[in-house]
Amino acid sequence: MALPLVFDQVALGHDGTRAVVSLDVPGHRAVCLLGDQTSGVGKLGRFALALEQPPGGRVLVLGENLAALPRRAALAFRRRVGYLPAGDGLLQNLTLYDNMALPLRFGSERSEPDIDGRISVMLAMLNLQHVARLRPAGVNEEERRRAALARALAFDPELVILEQPFDGLTHRAAAQVLEIARGGESAEGARRTVFIIGPSLPDMLRPRVELRYRLVRGRLEPEA
């Protein structure tokens, strides 16, 4: 079975020290790759989903190189991956409920009551019922992040890519985001594979992130 995520000689090259990242992300693990803003680490999620082309190398997602797929096929494939972009990427003119329902309404044949059932469960799980009918501008950063995560998990993907997911969150909220992204535990580890990119990881979350790497001067180093 293919690894959920493979970075094969992916060139970042931003800060003069042209970094090349090769990393296998194993299934059922939470893996983080840390690096400062200039390292180019923040682009790995975009490279994985073929939202941007890396200067070199390739990324395999669930065994598939999205950059090589035709556009329609790449769009359809992305529904198999949960993606939480930096910030939150919520549509400002939709309520949190409609934001969470959007991928299901647009990308599946589910009926409206079916979608409503799933969103209601997600809202309860993320404690967002009281703000579900508000727009992103009307809620706080934690609630926006949780809503964006719920949207990323709409199709219950096996792989989740999180860009700077804990920025601006309290430790409690950050832990909640991570646990929801992991999706519970199975015999093999986390139910989902979680790939986290960002400048830092809160200390209290380290035990829940099995593999931790940091990009230092263009080299990938495992963290103790």
Add this chain to the structure above:
Amino acid sequence: MVAPVAVIGSQVARQVARVGALARFSFSAFGAWRTLPAAGRRVARRVLLNQVWFTALQAVPLVIILSSILSFLVISQAVRELGRLGATQLIGSLLVIAIVRELGPLLTALVVAGRSGTAIAAELATNKVMGEVDALEGMGIDPVHYLVLPRFGASIVAVFALTILFDAVAIAAGLLAALANGMSSGRYFDIVLQSLAFRDAGLTLVKGLVFGTIIGTVPSFHGLGVRRAATEVPIASSQAVVGSILAIFLCSALFVAVS
């Protein structure tokens, strides 16, 4: 000696490339309805209705005011001046050619471009700057399907419908002007109906479709063309309106040349 020529050449090449990119974007937007997934149609239809509300229905009062004032002024003056010359039958030609065929579609398109063209460009540019377009792509939703296609459809519906409204109000306001200047309603309608040919009505509606297409694509192109800076949003809005108005006038001139 060579440097100024090189600068002009590169500017021209850049503009030509931009027009080419706009043409490609327009064709892809036009063809996007064919690739819209069945499930996405329901969502796109909802966005389309929203856009029709903003673009067409909210512009109705402005179109009625503009059309009635324009028609009242033109017909009042025409009845007075042409009446002195005994050529009141020319009022029909004036109303049909000047207002129904030329100014109706043109002013309607300018109203929609000014009201909604800026809004479309600013909204899409903000979507881009806020990372919402990338988020849509990341969810497997084509931004052209979700953002562009409904606005494109709504602009066509809006300009088409508002042009019909503009012309109907112009004829009605012309009647009031004629009555106020001593012409009977029977005579007014005789003159107008004699001058109004099926071809005029058809040409007006074709113009509505073409201008609607321009307003649906040019602002979307400029809006989605921004990169990541908020300062690009007003620039995109301005370019969208200028580009739309320029294209509308060029097409209007082209219609006159070929018809």
